[in-house]
Amino acid sequence: MNALVLNCPGSAVETTIPPLRVRNLAVSFGAKRIFDGIDLDVAEGEAVSLIGGNGSGKSTLLRCIVRLVEPTEGSILIRGQDVLGLRGEGLRRARSGIGFVFQKHNLVPRLSALSNVLHGAQARAKGPGVWFQSLASSQMRDEAMTWLEAVGLLPQALQRVDSLSGGQSQRVAIARMLMQRPKLVLVDEPDASLDPKTGREVMELLHRLAKAKGVPILIVSHRLEHVKSYSDRIIGLASGRVALNVESGLADPASLRSFFEDAVS
Numbered sequence: 339m340n341a342l343v344l345n346c347p348g349s350a351v352e353t354t355i356p357p358l359r360v361r362n363l364a365v366s367f368g369a370k371r372i373f374d375g376i377d378l379d380v381a382e383g384e385a386v387s388l389i390g391g392n393g394s395g396k397s398t399l400l401r402c403i404v405r406l407v408e409p410t411e412g413s414i415l416i417r418g419q420d421v422l423g424l425r426g427e428g429l430r431r432a433r434s435g436i437g438f439v440f441q442k443h444n445l446v447p448r449l450s451a452l453s454n455v456l457h458g459a460q461a462r463a464k465g466p467g468v469w470f471q472s473l474a475s476s477q478m479r480d481e482a483m484t485w486l487e488a489v490g491l492l493p494q495a496l497q498r499v500d501s502l503s504g505g506q507s508q509r510v511a512i513a514r515m516l517m518q519r520p521k522l523v524l525v526d527e528p529d530a531s532l533d534p535k536t537g538r539e540v541m542e543l544l545h546r547l548a549k550a551k552g553v554p555i556l557i558v559s560h561r562l563e564h565v566k567s568y569s570d571r572i573i574g575l576a577s578g579r580v581a582l583n584v585e586s587g588l589a590d591p592a593s594l595r596s597f598f599e600d601a602v603s
C-alpha cells in the first residue's frame with residue numbers, strides 16, 4: 339500500500355490510502371439516479387468482486403473509474419490521485435495504468451489476435467511495432483504470445499479477430515489488457531460469454547495476477563461460484579447503494595444468493 343503521511347497542524351497523522359478509493363460517488367443520467375453515496379476501497383493485490391442485479395450500476399461504476407461516465411458527486415482516488423479533476427495528458431497517463439475490459443471489447447476486427455494483443459503495449463510504447471505483428475520486435479511479440487497462451491488462444495494467434503467466436507474475442511481483449519502491464523484492473527463480466535472451463539481459467543488467471551503481481555482487481559461477475567472462488571472480498575450493489583461489503587470467505591450464502599436472483603447468467 340501507499341503509505342502517505344498527512345501533516346496536520348501540530349501532529350503527524352499517518353494514514354494508508356489503498357490504490358483504489360471511491361468516496362461518496364453519485365451518478366444520475368438526466369433525472370434518473372443510478373446510485374449515490376458509493377464508498378469502496380480495493381487494496382494492493384486484492385481481487386474484489388462487484389455484484390448486483392441487472393441495471394444496478396456495476397458497469398457504470400467501472401466506467402466512472404476510467405472517466406467514461408462523469409459522476410455527479412464524489413471522489414475517485416487512484417494511488418492517492420483524484421482522477422475526477424484530470425484532463426488531457428494527465429487523464430491519458432492515469433488511464434494508461436488502468437487495464438479495463440468492458441462488455442464491448444473494441445478489438446480491431448480485421449487484424450489478427452496477436453496484433454490486437456500488441457495494442458495493449460501502446461500504454462507504454464509508441465510506433466508501428468505496437469500496432470502490427472509483422473512490425474513488432476521479437477520481445478514484444480514473445481510477450482504478446484505469452485498472454486495469448488495464458489488465455490488459451492495460442493493456436494488462434496494469427497487468425498483475424500472477426501473470424502473468432504465471442505468467447506475467443508473476449509479472451510483476446512483480456513490478453514490485450516494484460517499486455518498493458520496495468521497497475522489497476524477493472525473487468526466487466528470477463529466470464530460472461532465463456533464456456534465453464536474457460537471461464538474458470540480466465541478468472542483464475544485474473545486472480546493469479548492480483549496475487550503474483552500485487553495488482554488490485556475489481557471484477558463484475560454474475561457467476562456466484564466464480565465470485566466465491568476467485569475474489570477476496572465481495573461488494574454488492576442494490577437500490578443505488580453498497581448493500582454488501584464482505585470478505586468472500588465470510589459471506590453468508592443466502593444473502594449472497596439474493597444478489598443473483600435476477601442476475602443469473
Ligand SMILES: Nc1ncnc2c1ncn2[C@@H]1O[C@H](COP(=O)(O)OP(=O)(O)OP(=O)(O)O)[C@@H](O)[C@H]1O
Pocket residue numbers: 367372390391392393394395396397398399601
Ligand atoms: N449512458 C447512459 N444513459 C442513460 N442511462 C444509462 C446510461 N448507461 C447506463 N444507464 C442506465 O443506468 C443503469 C445502470 O446500468 P449499468 O449498465 O451500470 O448496470 P449493470 O449493473 O452493469 O447491469 P448488467 O448486469 O445488466 O450489466 C441502467 O438502468 C441503465 O439503463
Ligand SMILES: [Mg+2]
Pocket residue numbers: 396397398441526
Ligand atoms: Mg453491466
